[in-house]
Amino acid sequence: MGRAPCCDKTNVKKGPWSPEEDAKLKAYIEEHGTGNNWIALPHKIGLKRCGKSCRLRWLNYLRPNIKHGGFTEEEDLTICRLYISIGSRWSIIAAQLPGRTDNDIKNYWNTRLKKKLLGKQREPNRSRSLHLNQVPGDAADRLKHEAASQTLSASALERMQLHMQLQGLHNPFSFYDHPELWPKYYHPLGDKIFQSQTADATATTLVQQASDGSPLKPDVSNLMSTNIQETDRLPLGFRSPSSGGTLSMETSSSNLDSATAGVRADLHDLLYCKNSSVAGHEEHQLADLDCYREIYGETESTNWWPTEGFMDQTAMVSWDSASALHSEFMWQENGLR
């Protein structure tokens, strides 16, 4: 037996809201509040709308102090950094941007920021499988990569790409100098590990708020701040669930500030392409693209995957083995989701 519908679908209006409906809803809520019952609310007002629809309309459009469009560079950077760290937790990201709604940020990311950062993308599953089929080599490796392409969520794929793009701006190990990018908040075991092993009160509050149902207004400023606590820098994203251990990855606090600033600058570069490092990176990618075309021909667009790691056979193998640190957290992250 399925879940009962939240309202009588045959007797509710759908589609865009009229100014009259907006006015009714706004006036009622401003005078009486929501009454903590969205389902009953439309009946009280005399609106032929689903309660969920009313809630959405209020939260995303009618609520006071809502900002639409006109995202600032600072907001762009915040969204990107949080997306890389925690993935598509739009409500949490929205909580860090006063006046912005999760829906607005989600739309903005999907339609603009993602394209700015990753370029025009091709369909990940279809084309990546196609690419893998073209790569000669061990069948087991191929199958593993194909399975990965089907298992990885779109969000994880995008975040992996962003990690790799940021890597490409400096050196092959630059990511590991940026612990603030490690997706510990999004680790499948992260919440539990996080609660039990970190002493960082702020982040613990985030987890507790998320789990106890209280209004989720997490302070995730430590994701953006340069003042990262010692305990907060444990690379939880790289823990082995079986062993419980951590991979050694030393990061001195002295270079942390500069690393954080570096990430900010890198993201800024990716978003706004204002300095030479990006131009150099693009040249590098174009060079790799030419190599790829020589090997595999022009049969498909190649601008979805960054060149490092996927555009040549050696890298395909090394991504699975030599880049164990990388794959470690990605496999964990997605295999256990």
Add this chain to the structure above:
DNA sequence: AAGTAAGTCAACCGCGGCACC
């Protein structure tokens, strides 16, 4: 000017989690 493709964004849908009985 007309047709088409691409982009944008408001709104919908279904699910998980939680509170209450």
Add this chain to the structure above:
DNA sequence: GGGTGCCGCGGTTGACTTACT
């Protein structure tokens, strides 16, 4: 402890607009 109903979230859809041919 199980059932029910509501809330909130993330993913998706589709109408509308804009850009391009």
